[in-house]
Amino acid sequence: MAAVNEMTRLLRLLFEVEREFLRTVTTLVYRVGKPELKYLICQHAWESAGHARFLRERGRELTTFGTHENVSENIRKIFIEAVGNTNSDPMVLVAGYYEVLKPALLAAYQHYLKVTDHLADWPSKKLVEEFINDEQRHLVEIAPFLQGIEAREWQLHLTQALDDLGGWLGQKIRLPLSANYVWQQEKMPYAHPATCNRGKYPVCSGVFGFDPTEDPIVRPWLTDPKTDARVIRLMVYVWLMMEMDAIDYLATVFIETPNAPFDLHFDLTRHLWDESRHSQFGYRQLPKFGVDLMTLEHSLDLYNILIQMPPHERYAMMTMEFEAGSFPAKAHVMDRVRELNDFEADTLLAFDRNDEQNHVRYGHRWLPEMMAQFGEKRPVEEFVKATQEKFKQVAEIYGGKTPHSLPKAKRLTAEKILRLALSN
Ligand SMILES: [Fe+2]
C-alpha cells in the first residue's frame, strides 16, 4: 500500500493548505478597501473551500487520510505569518498570498499530477486537474489589483518560510531558515482593526433613517403603499450593496476559530461569498440607475460594534437577529418591486431571499458549535437574548461614531433617490 499511502499523504497536505488558506485569507477582506477586491477574495475563499471539501472526500476513500481535520503546525505557522499585523500594508499581504503562497499551491497540485499514476489514481487526478485550472484563473483574476504593488521584501520573507518546508508538499530540496529569520507573528501577533477599510469611498455610521434629507433609506417609505416602486427598487439596491458590512464582519470570524470543524468553515465561507454577491447586486445595479457611487456613504456601524464582541456573539447577532429578522421587510419589498416588471431586479431579490434562508439555517446548525468553541454553556435561546441586550449596550459606546464624509448636499439621500427614481 506504499504507493497509496504516499499519495494520500500529499492529498492530506493539500487539504490542510486549502483549509488554512481560507481561514486566514479572509482577514484581508475587511482590511483592503476596494469592493471588487473584497468580492474576489470572498469568491476565492469559497472556491478554496470547495477544493478542500473534495480533497477530504477523496481522501476518505483512502485508508490513511485520517479522520481529524487539524492542520499541521508548520503549515499553520506560514499562514499565520501571511496574515501580518496592524502595521502591515494590506495590499502587500495580498501580494504575499497571491505571489507566493498561491503559486506554491499551484506548483503543489502540478507536482501531484506529475507523480501520481493517472489510471490507478484517476479520481484524484480529475480533481487536481480542475483545481489547477482554478488556481491559474485565480492568479489571473487577482493580477489587476497587484499592479504597481511593491512587495518584494515580504515575498522574500514568506518564500524563505516556505523553502524551509521544501514547498507545501516538501517536494523540493529544503532550504533551512537562517538563524536570524524573525517570525513577525512572534514580535507582534495579529489583531482585528477597530474599523473596516472602504478605500476611496465616503463613509457614515448607518444608511437607514427617518429623514429623507439625511439618509438614503427611509424606513417608513419602504412600507408606505404610496411610495413609488421605483424608489423602493433603488433603496433595496442600496440596502443590498451595504451588505458589504456583513462581508466585513463575518470575515473576522475565521481567524478566531482555529479549532472549528471544517464543515463550519465551509458553510461560513459560503455565507461570506453569498453576501459578497448580494453586495455586488447593488454595486452593479446602482450606477445603471444613475447613482454615482462616490456619493453613497458606506455604513460602518455594524463592523465597529460587532468587532467589540467575541465571534460567537457576532455570529449570533448576524444569523439570529439581522438575518432572521429581515424576512418580513424584504418580502414586502419584493412584492412592491414586482410591480415594475423588472425581471433582473426580481431575480436578484429572489436569490437573495433564498440565500438568506440558508444563512439562518447555517445559524441554527453552527451557533451551538460556535458557542462550544468559546466555552459558552447557556442554552442557545438564553444566549441569543443576552447577546441582543449586550449588542444594544455596545452600540451605545461604539455605534454612531462615524461622521458623514459628505455634506447633505453632496451625499445620496432618500430625497435624491426619489428624484433619480422618478426620472428613470
Ligand atoms: Fe445577504
Ligand SMILES: [Fe+2]
Ligand atoms: Fe445573509
